Every structure is written in C-alpha cells, then in structure tokens.
Amino acid sequence: MLFHVKMTVKLPLDMDPDKAAKLKADEKELAQRLQREGKWRHLWRIAGHYANYSVFDLASVEELHDTLMQLPLFPYMEIEVDGLCRHPSSIHQDDR
Ligand SMILES: O=C(O)C[C@H]1C=CC(=O)O1
Numbered sequence: 001m002l003f004h005v006k007m008t009v010k011l012p013l014d015m016d017p018d019k020a021a022k023l024k025a026d027e028k029e030l031a032q033r034l035q036r037e038g039k040w041r042h043l044w045r046i047a048g049h050y051a052n053y054s055v056f057d058l059a060s061v062e063e064l065h066d067t068l069m070q071l072p073l074f075p076y077m078e079i080e081v082d083g084l085c086r087h088p089s090s091i092h093q094d095d096r
Pocket residue numbers: 007009027028029031043050051052073
C-alpha cells in the first residue's frame with residue numbers, strides 16, 4: 001500500500017542544540033535504512049519549509065502508524081497522511 005505523508009518538523013526554539021543534533025542524526029539513520037529497505041520510497045524537502053513530502057510503501061495502515069511513531073522526530077512533527085491508489089489514466093503499469 002502506498003501512502004503520501006507530509007511531515008512538518010516543529011522543534012522547540014529552546015531545545016538543547018546537542019539534543020536536536022542527535023535527534024536529526026538518529027532520524028537520518030532510520031530514514032535511510034527504511035529507504036534502503038524500499039519502505040520509504042520518496043523523500044522530498046518542501047522548499048522553504050522544515051517539512052517533507054514522502055511516499056511510503058508498506059503492508060498496512062498499522063505498519064505506517066508504527067513506522068511513523070518510531071521516528072525520532074515524531075514527537076516534534078505534525079503529520080498528514082493520504083492513502084494512494086492507482087489512477088485509471090496512469091501509464092505506469094508497474095506501480096502499485
Ligand atoms: O528533515 C525532515 O524532513 C524530517 C525527517 C525526515 C527524514 C529525515 O531525515 O528527517
């Protein structure tokens with residue numbers, strides 16, 4: 001199942017810089033592992049915002065929920081999710 005996810009990161013302005021750096025490094029490590037596993041298909045920065053548009057390819061809504069909740073930055077994110085299905089006019093037969 002494909003999911004379009006918008007993540008907006010809102011770190012507290014007074015967060016300890018070392019804590020923020022650790023959270024971002026841990027987030028990057030997990031995000032790159034999930035990309036290598038094919039679960040996090042796309043990761044795009046939204047220009048001008050500390051936010052991204054992502055596409056996840058996961059087995060279920062439950063797996064999406066669990067994946068998002070384990071992100072180190074999860075407590076500091078606003079997250080919007082849309083489920084995706086094939087468009088009848090799409091020419092990409094190999095996509096799901
Ligand atoms: O920077 C972000 O958009 C937040 C988050 C998503 C992946 C990652 O490495 O950080």
